[in-house]
Amino acid sequence: MKLALVGATGLVGKTALTILSRLPVTELIPVASERSYGKSISFNDKDIRIQSIERALEMKPDIAIFSAGSELSKEYAPLFSSKGCYVIDNSSAWRMDKDVPLVVPEINGDQLTRDHYLIANPNCSTIQMVMVLFPIARIYGLKKVIVSTYQSVTGSGYQGLAQLISEREERKVDKPAYPYPIDLNCIPHCDRFLENDYTREEMKLVYESRKIMDMPHLPVHATAVRVPVIGGHSESVYIELEKPFEIQEIRTLLARSPGIKVLDDPATGQYPMPAIAHKKDEVFVGRIRKDIDNEKALGLWIVADNLRKGAAGNAIQIAGIIHQRFISDAPA
Ligand SMILES: NC(=O)c1ccc[n+]([C@@H]2O[C@H](COP(=O)([O-])OP(=O)(O)OC[C@H]3O[C@@H](n4cnc5c(N)ncnc54)[C@H](OP(=O)(O)O)[C@@H]3O)[C@@H](O)[C@H]2O)c1
Known part of the structure; x- marks a missing residue:
């Protein structure tokens, strides 16, 4: 299988490279911005040159995983998919498009069909939350969700990580990802503010959860907070x-x-933390406790590596399903 990895030099792309051996990739096409032309990445003991997106399109990959921001996805994802390439898009560009499936395989993998050439990978904070809420909802019904997130700087790409490390080492921050220091601080918004006083990240948690779980009217109240952490996002969830x-x-x-x-x-120190979730595929859940005033409500603490299940891991899972169902049996 020929696979294009768009954004191969970013945090999501680099994470994808570490787990790409899960797919039967015979030819890898790494793509990045002009900044990276001339550089190579190492895959299967070979150095492979970074390509431009235009060249990758000409090379006709079977699958393209896009992790290079919304603008590039808006322009190029349809061009790839119209050529018969299955595009799995990590950006927010296509997630709320009614014709594009928004897929977490454990929940709605059945929405992957041979004819859907463009598939959206959900937002990292949404994936880990719905992974835990959906099994509960199926049996007990879900009436309301209140979530506060504690999000890793790796969710802001390499600039977020660079800001935290530079501040910690008391070096000048070249291009800050955040408007305030992040080390020894927490910033009560991820992504930009909207007219309704929520942030884009918070509204992603609302709209994407409803779409993935097929609960269009589910009340979700979200507060998204950036914290000086690497390794994963944590969420305090009340349902x-x-x-x-x-x-x-x-x-x-x-x-x-x-x-x-x-x-x-907790008696034996068993609870989820980013330090435990880092570089793992699973979504970790603990601090499971019934509300003291409402017998139909409970609290949960959910942690996952936003770069694994929250991004590259989920995308590669989807790619594996597509390969198995729609590509491996295709005539050569
Ligand atoms: N980080 C997360 O936890 C996470 C989770 C879910 C979804 N996502 C989404 O995944 C995408 C990538 O996130 P990230 O954290 O990996 O960001 P990142 O570390 O900032 O990396 C961005 C990548 O995009 C490439 N790129 C930028 N402009 C490009 C262009 N015009 N043509 C080709 N490549 C271009 C960059 O290449 P250069 O190195 O050459 O600049 C780099 O490889 C974003 O859309 C983000 O919203 C991220």
Whole structure:
């Protein structure tokens, strides 16, 4: 399979390279901006030159994973898909388009069809939250969600990571990703503010969760916060359910759900943290506890590596399904 990795030099692209051996890639086409032309990346013990996006289009890949921002995806994803290339887009450009499936394989992998050549990968904070909420919702019904996020600087790409490290080492920050220092601080917004006083990241949590779980009217209240952390995003999530439950039933249900790891024994120090989730595929959940005033409500603490399940991992999972279902049996 010929695969184009658009944004191969970014944090998502580099993470994808570390797990690309999960796919039967016979030819890799790494793509980056002009800044990186002339450079190479190493894959399968070979140095492969970075290509321009135009050249990658001419090379007719079977699958293209786009992780290079919305503007590039808006312009080029349709050009690739119109040539019969399956595009998996990590940006927000196509997520809310009604004709584009927004896919977390464990939840709605059935929306991947032979004819959908453009597939959107959801926002990182949304993926980890719906991974945990969906199994609960299927059995107990979901009435309301209140979420506060504690998001890693790696969610802002290499500039976010560079800002944190430069500040920590007391070096000048070249192109700050944030309007304030991030080290020894937390900033109560991710992405820009909207007219409704929420931020774009918060509204992604609302709209994308509704679309992925097919719950168009689900009330979701989100507060997204950037914290001086690498390794993953954490989320404090409060949910109200339609039906009452025993807390042990929820733990058992989540422990049996694919892609989820329950770490929930504070007595032995078992709870999810970014330091545990870093470079792992699973979504970790703990601090599972019933509301003391509402027998149909509970609190959860959800942590995942935003670059793995939140971005590259989910995209490669989708690519694997597409390869298995729609490419490997195609005539040569
Ligand atoms: N970081 C996350 O946790 C996360 C999670 C989910 C989704 N995403 C999305 O994934 C995308 C990439 O995020 P990231 O964190 O990897 O960002 P990043 O570290 O800033 O990397 C951006 C990548 O895009 C490339 N690029 C920029 N402009 C380009 C152009 N005109 N043509 C070709 N390549 C271009 C860059 O190449 P150069 O190195 O040459 O500049 C680099 O490889 C974004 O759309 C982001 O919203 C990120």
